[in-house]
Amino acid sequence: MQADFGTVVLMEVATGEVRAIANYTRTKEGEYKEKFNYAIAYEAEPGSTFKLASYMAMLDDKKIDTNKLVDVMHGGPREIRNPRNGKVALKIKDADDEGGVISARRAFEKSSNIGAAKLVTAAYGSNPSAFTDKLYSRHLNEKNGLQIHGEGRPLIKTPNSKYWNNLQSLAQISYGYESKLSPLQMLTFYNSVANNGKMIAPIFVREIRSMGNTVERFQAVVLNPQVCSPEALAKVKGLLEGVVEEGTGKTHIKNKLYSVAGKTGTAQIANGALGYGAKDAHQASFCGYFPADHPKYSMIVVISNPRVGLHLAAWVAGPVFRKIADRVYSSDLDIKHPTPVHFVGNTTMPKVKQGNLAALKHVFGKLGVKPLYASTAAAGLDTSAGLPFEESKYKTGTVPNVTGMGLSDALYALGNAGYKVSVKGSGVVVAQSVTGGSVIPKKSRITIALQ
Numbered sequence: 001m002q003a004d005f006g007t008v009v010l011m012e013v014a015t016g017e018v019r020a021i022a023n024y025t026r027t028k029e030g031e032y033k034e035k036f037n038y039a040i041a042y043e044a045e046p047g048s049t050f051k052l053a054s055y056m057a058m059l060d061d062k063k064i065d066t067n068k069l070v071d072v073m074h075g076g077p078r079e080i081r082n083p084r085n086g087k088v089a090l091k092i093k094d095a096d097d098e099g100g101v102i103s104a105r106r107a108f109e110k111s112s113n114i115g116a117a118k119l120v121t122a123a124y125g126s127n128p129s130a131f132t133d134k135l136y137s138r139h140l141n142e143k144n145g146l147q148i149h150g151e152g153r154p155l156i157k158t159p160n161s162k163y164w165n166n167l168q169s170l171a172q173i174s175y176g177y178e179s180k181l182s183p184l185q186m187l188t189f190y191n192s193v194a195n196n197g198k199m200i201a202p203i204f205v206r207e208i209r210s211m212g213n214t215v216e217r218f219q220a221v222v223l224n225p226q227v228c229s230p231e232a233l234a235k236v237k238g239l240l241e242g243v244v245e246e247g248t249g250k251t252h253i254k255n256k257l258y259s260v261a262g263k264t265g266t267a268q269i270a271n272g273a274l275g276y277g278a279k280d281a282h283q284a285s286f287c288g289y290f291p292a293d294h295p296k297y298s299m300i301v302v303i304s305n306p307r308v309g310l311h312l313a314a315w316v317a318g319p320v321f322r323k324i325a326d327r328v329y330s331s332d333l334d335i336k337h338p339t340p341v342h343f344v345g346n347t348t349m350p351k352v353k354q355g356n357l358a359a360l361k362h363v364f365g366k367l368g369v370k371p372l373y374a375s376t377a378a379a380g381l382d383t384s385a386g387l388p389f390e391e392s393k394y395k396t397g398t399v400p401n402v403t404g405m406g407l408s409d410a411l412y413a414l415g416n417a418g419y420k421v422s423v424k425g426s427g428v429v430v431a432q433s434v435t436g437g438s439v440i441p442k443k444s445r446i447t448i449a450l451q
Contacts, residue, residue, distance in 0.1 A: 042182055072118075077091040113175040138227050154182070267281055426450050
């Protein structure tokens with residue numbers, strides 16, 4: 001997309017350990033090199049990923065519920081005018097024209113700027129300090145105190161700030177403008193939701209060792225033991241999941257293998273004192289966690305000023321998040337991978353011979369086939385609850401029938417019965433030198449032919 005730069009951070013939810021981090025800058029030659037740690041040092045207006053903080057504040061203060069209705073005016077623009085001269089002080093637009101009156105939940109899923117601004121100004125317009133105090137209580141205005149130098153300083157305006165504008169600041173902050181956060185600071189906030197409300201500082205170093213001995217060990221510092229009430233936490237989790245299931249993340253992030261919760265963010269990049277209209281540049285981001293039902297990892301993707309294709313976050317940052325999350329999910333054996341259970345009746349059950357029963361059970365368990373256990377006498381047993389295993393029992397000195405088995409199972413059965421085995425050919429057993437059921441001394445040699 002020929003973007004100016006991109007950054008990604010992958011963090012473990014419970015520990016705060018940064019598992020992976022990447023920063024790439026586009027050079028004049030069009031190549032990408034690691035030149036600056038955007039993840040920790042780049043402070044910028046985050047855009048719609050900040051709506052999580054706005055909705056959390058309103059839900060925690062019981063100013064709204066997720067089913068509260070708001071008129072998003074067919075995408076806008078919504079104009080805020082100066083009452084003294086009638087001039088337009090602020091125009092608010094939506095990228096996705098949902099149109100009409102929708103629920104607060106739907107406004108969040110579709111990332112409506114108009115919806116966020118209307119809800120926040122209605123809730124806190126008479127007392128904007130109550131809103132900014134809520135943001136400060138979550139330490140969004142503070143550095144995380146990283147183990148490495150260069151962390152950016154976040155900015156959250158308050159009504160006492162020098163550049164607070166009574167007409168537009170509250171509305172702008174509600175959807176991620178007039179504030180600055182680094183990507184890692186935003187990820188830390190999202191990680192607190194995944195971590196059941198516990199906000200912890202990211203860590204890069206777990207321990208320091210000398211000659212193989214641990215000199216010092218580090219654990220994440222708790223920044224906020226509970227960012228909001230359990231009721232509000234459950235609701236914002238539902239909102240973040242809704243973004244991927246039914247909202248802006250549905251097309252490029254949703255998948256059938258595991259659930260994702262998160263939020264897209266598309267922000268205009270200001271051109272200094274000239275403002276937003278002087279430069280058609282955008283920052284696209286997606287911040288979230290997975291698997292949503294039992295989170296292990298949180299991740300943020302930020303891509304600045306893509307020049308090719310659409311600039312919307314779902315199209316720019318979404319596919320990057322999905323590709324990395326897919327790879328992490330498929331390679332991490334500690335993530336709980338839910339396996340569907342398939343019930344197999346006698347009419348369709350696989351052909352199972354006696355062999356290493358423990359290994360067989362393990363394989364069927366991985367395949368999601370639920371086993372039943374039956375003796376050979378119950379061959380006529382009809383069940384739809386699982387796969388019957390037939391385990392034959394042999395008297396001491398009796399030769400097992402291994403015809404039809406593979407080599408490993410045949411060796412397992414004959415070896416356990418106490419016989420030495422000679423093998424001819426490859427494939428499955430088609431003949432054995434001593435008929436199954438025969439009584440011969442242990443340690444006798446039996447030849448099996450495979451084909």
